[in-house]
Amino acid sequence: xxxxxxFKNAVRQRSIHVCYVDTGSCNGCxxxxxxxxxxRYDLEQYGIYVHNNPREADVLLVIGGVTPxxxxxxxxxxxxxxxxxxxxxxxxxxISGCVYNRPDSLTRPPAKSYIPIAAExxxxxxxxxxxxxxxLSVAPLIFKDWEIRR
Amino acid sequence: MASVEWIKTFFFAKTAPxxxxxxxxxxxxxxxxxxxxxxxxxxICPAPGAIEVIRTEKPGEWKPVIHLGHCIRxxxxxxxxxxxxxxxxxxxxxxxxxxxxMQFQFHITVNPVIxxxxxxxxxxxxxxxxxxxxxAAKGTSTSDEVIMRxxxxxxxxxxxxxxxxxxxxxxQCPNRSVMVARVLEPLQITEEP
Numbered sequence: 001x002x003x004x005x006x007f008k009n010a011v012r013q014r015s016i017h018v019c020y021v022d023t024g025s026c027n028g029c030x031x032x033x034x035x036x037x038x039x040r041y042d043l044e045q046y047g048i049y050v051h052n053n054p055r056e057a058d059v060l061l062v063i064g065g066v067t068p069x070x071x072x073x074x075x076x077x078x079x080x081x082x083x084x085x086x087x088x089x090x091x092x093x094x095i096s097g098c099v100y101n102r103p104d105s106l107t108r109p110p111a112k113s114y115i116p117i118a119a120e121x122x123x124x125x126x127x128x129x130x131x132x133x134x135x136l137s138v139a140p141l142i143f144k145d146w147e148i149r150r
Numbered sequence: 151m152a153s154v155e156w157i158k159t160f161f162f163a164k165t166a167p168x169x170x171x172x173x174x175x176x177x178x179x180x181x182x183x184x185x186x187x188x189x190x191x192x193x194i195c196p197a198p199g200a201i202e203v204i205r206t207e208k209p210g211e212w213k214p215v216i217h218l219g220h221c222i223r224x225x226x227x228x229x230x231x232x233x234x235x236x237x238x239x240x241x242x243x244x245x246x247x248x249x250x251x252m253q254f255q256f257h258i259t260v261n262p263v264i265x266x267x268x269x270x271x272x273x274x275x276x277x278x279x280x281x282x283x284x285x286a287a288k289g290t291s292t293s294d295e296v297i298m299r300x301x302x303x304x305x306x307x308x309x310x311x312x313x314x315x316x317x318x319x320x321x322q323c324p325n326r327s328v329m330v331a332r333v334l335e336p337l338q339i340t341e342e343p
Contacts, residue, residue, distance in 0.1 A: 092197070092221075096219045122177075130170075
């Protein structure tokens with residue numbers, strides 16, 4: 001590995017840009033993502049920045065059991081993100097639909113049937129610590145030596 | 151020297167590490183107590199497909215299995231289990247401290263407007279079949295010990311407290327007139343004066 005590559009890896013681990021998309025959740029998980037930004041958890045000390053713009057994001061947080069309106073649009077958001085990119089499912093809803101996954105309900109889970117999901121954080125809602133740990137553990141794996149693996 | 155100290159704190163300052171306190175209600179974990187497969191945890195669970203009581207490889211041994219991605223960490227299965235097989239956070243400690251416990255029963259509602267009195271529900275009910283063999287053979291029952299049966303052309307509920315909440319009647323009803331609701335009540339042991 002070249003010196004430049006190791007420098008890139010080190011910098012990438014300290015600069016993760018996050019975009020979150022709410023595909024029809026109850027807002028419980030949104031509040032937990034918001035809590036990550038609070039001084040109690042302080043996302044930015046780990047170099048994670050929330051932008052809410054898929055064009056400059058590295059990590060996409062998918063929240064909510066996918067509603068019929070989001071079936072095609074979730075793929076559109078995913079396609080707008082530049083490489084290298086990774087999607088993390090937050091909460092039970094994008095994983096299984098959980099309590100909303102009943103007959104005749106307007107949810108179409110799981111989210112991984114629309115976009116590739118690298119990590120899933122179970123919980124209803126998951127704790128901010130679990131969300132931060134998931135992002136911190138999955139992002140370096142995806143971004144490390146990306147130029148070489150490409 | 152002060153400037154060295156300042157540079158250190160400026161670059162390497164960290165807030166508290168990401169540790170979940172032990173009293174938080176985590177996903178339930180199975181203790182080494184023996185499961186009697188009464189299925190109360192499965193009956194009380196509000197999330198579909200979150201808990202299953204399955205037979206292990208050892209003969210005669212059953213164990214509850216929590217499915218992540220379905221479990222919502224409500225802790226009801228931990229509280230309801232009579233053998234304290236599951237454990238999570240300080241649920242048991244708090245229950246022992248305050249003398250609180252959970253109890254649930256099932257409430258059967260028959261909508262008289264859309265019920266046509268066909269009796270499919272009372273024939274399908276597995277508890278009814280045990281109480282009255284006539285119903286097990288798809289016959290007509292005259293017993294008053296059954297949960298429900300067609301009485302004078304109207305579907306009548308006799309013994310609601312015997313219901314185990316399997317919802318077979320709800321599924322079998324062609325008109326969707328039977329509804330089984332779980333009534334959960336938290337109770338506290340009152341001390342006698």
